[in-house]
Amino acid sequence: MRYGYLWPAALFLTISSLTGCFGSPRETYYTLSASAPVNGATSASGESAYSIAVGPITLPEVVDRPQFVLRVGPNEVTFVELHRWAGPLKGEIPRIIADNLAADLNVKRVAAYPQSAGENATYRVLVDIQRFDSTMGESVTIDALWTVRRASDGLLHTGRSTVRESASGGTYDAMVAAHSRALATISHEIAEAIRSSASTQPAPAK
Numbered sequence: 001m002r003y004g005y006l007w008p009a010a011l012f013l014t015i016s017s018l019t020g021c022f023g024s025p026r027e028t029y030y031t032l033s034a035s036a037p038v039n040g041a042t043s044a045s046g047e048s049a050y051s052i053a054v055g056p057i058t059l060p061e062v063v064d065r066p067q068f069v070l071r072v073g074p075n076e077v078t079f080v081e082l083h084r085w086a087g088p089l090k091g092e093i094p095r096i097i098a099d100n101l102a103a104d105l106n107v108k109r110v111a112a113y114p115q116s117a118g119e120n121a122t123y124r125v126l127v128d129i130q131r132f133d134s135t136m137g138e139s140v141t142i143d144a145l146w147t148v149r150r151a152s153d154g155l156l157h158t159g160r161s162t163v164r165e166s167a168s169g170g171t172y173d174a175m176v177a178a179h180s181r182a183l184a185t186i187s188h189e190i191a192e193a194i195r196s197s198a199s200t201q202p203a204p205a206k
Contacts, residue, residue: 029086034099035184051109053118055094057127100187137170140178161186
């Protein structure tokens with residue numbers, strides 16, 4: 001009997017057994033987070049009388065997916081199968097902006113799409129995200145066009161926020177934290193537009 005021919009088969013079985021012991025790589029899921037109030041102050045008159053609805057938002061199709069999308073070149077991206085968003089970004093981003101606005105403006109009545117509670121809101125915030133770039137170990141960039149519409153007279157306030165945040169550290173946690181900080185900056189700029197608008201007319205009755 002020629003035992004030499006048995007070695008490759010035995011080696012294959014050993015590797016297969018070890019692979020089975022360690023198991024397949026597991027997916028990791030991430031969520032964005034809201035920031036602390038930017039101004040750290042409470043309105044002298046208490047909670048603001050108006051209400052706000054955020055969304056829906058638009059997002060580039062290339063990043064509108066569960067997998068993380070990393071930019072690896074000027075015209076090249078890669079999809080990371082094992083690192084994913086816990087929920088759709090089209091739902092996560094309005095929620096984070098709504099939470100940031102609630103804290104920044106001291107407003108409790110803030111609804112995020114697709115909640116129906118915001119149908120009769122004093123202010124409607126729409127956001128068109130042009131870029132949602134992630135470069136591992138370097139930075140993230142969010143470029144957003146936004147509109148604030150006042151329900152009483154249809155007055156529009158439009159703006160554009162382009163924010164780049166460092167994502168040094170080379171981890172997915174660092175990258176998600178950088179996106180959260182970028183959204184906090186965008187939210188604050190939207191909050192300033194709402195604050196300015198609210199100062200030009202009496203607050204509606206509760």
